[in-house]
Amino acid sequence: TVRIGVLALQGDVREHRQALEAVGARTAVVRTAADLAAVDGIVIPGGESTTMSRLLGVFDLFDPLHDALAGGLPAYGSCAGMIMLASEVLDTRPDARCLGAIDMTVRRNAFGRQVDSFETDLEVAGIDGDPVRAVFIRAPWVERVGPGVQVLARVPDGAGESAGTVVAVQQGVTMATSFHPEVTGDLRIHRRFVDVVRGA
Numbered sequence: 001t002v003r004i005g006v007l008a009l010q011g012d013v014r015e016h017r018q019a020l021e022a023v024g025a026r027t028a029v030v031r032t033a034a035d036l037a038a039v040d041g042i043v044i045p046g047g048e049s050t051t052m053s054r055l056l057g058v059f060d061l062f063d064p065l066h067d068a069l070a071g072g073l074p075a076y077g078s079c080a081g082m083i084m085l086a087s088e089v090l091d092t093r094p095d096a097r098c099l100g101a102i103d104m105t106v107r108r109n110a111f112g113r114q115v116d117s118f119e120t121d122l123e124v125a126g127i128d129g130d131p132v133r134a135v136f137i138r139a140p141w142v143e144r145v146g147p148g149v150q151v152l153a154r155v156p157d158g159a160g161e162s163a164g165t166v167v168a169v170q171q172g173v174t175m176a177t178s179f180h181p182e183v184t185g186d187l188r189i190h191r192r193f194v195d196v197v198r199g200a
C-alpha cells in the first residue's frame with residue numbers, strides 16, 4: 001500500500017489524512033526532508049499560501065520539496081496547496097515563493113469579496129457519477145495553463161462547455177483543485193490521487 005505524506009507546516013492537515021486513509025492509503029506528516037524522503041506522494045493542504053511559503057523556508061524544506069516534485073514525486077494541492085504548486089502566482093506577496101510543479105498561472109483570492117466562499121456542484125473529468133460538491137474558501141483560480149496541463153473542472157459561466165473558470169487541473173502525476181474535497185466527505189478526488197500515486 002502507498003504511503004502519502006501531508007505537508008504539515010500549516011493548514012488542514014488532519015482532514016486530508018482522514019480522506020486519504022479512508023481510501024486505503026497510509027499517511028504521514030511531512031515537516032522535514034527526511035519525512036519527505038519516506039513518502040510515495042505528497043498532499044499540500046489548504047491554508048494560507050504566503051505563510052506556507054515562509055514556513056517552507058524556516059523548516060529548510062523549500063528546496064527538498066521543489067527538487068522532489070521536479071524529480072517526479074506525485075503531488076496534490078487543494079486551495080493554498082494549488083497556489084504552492086503553481087509556476088506563477090498573481091496577487092500574492094512579493095516574497096511568496098511557489099514550487100512550479102504545474103505549468104500554470106494562478107490568481108490568489110480570485111473570486112473576490114462578494115463570493116469569498118461558496119459551494120457548488122461540478123463535473124470533474126474522470127470522475128463518474130454525481131457531480132462533485134466543491135467548497136471554495138477564499139480560493140484561487142487558474143488563469144493560464146501550459147500545453148501539458150489537463151483541465152479537470154471549470155465553474156461554468158453560462159457560455160458553453162469550454163468556457164468558465166478553471167478550478168481543477170492535472171499535469172502528469174500532479175493535481176490541484178481550487179476547492180476543498182477534504183471537507184465534504186466525498187472521497188473521489190483523493191481516490192483519484194491515490195490511484196495516480198499507485199500508478200507512478
Ligand code: GLN
Nearest residue numbers: 046047048049079080138
Ligand atoms: N486564500 C488562501 C491563500 O492565499 C487560500 C485559502 C484556502 O486554502 N482555503 O493561500
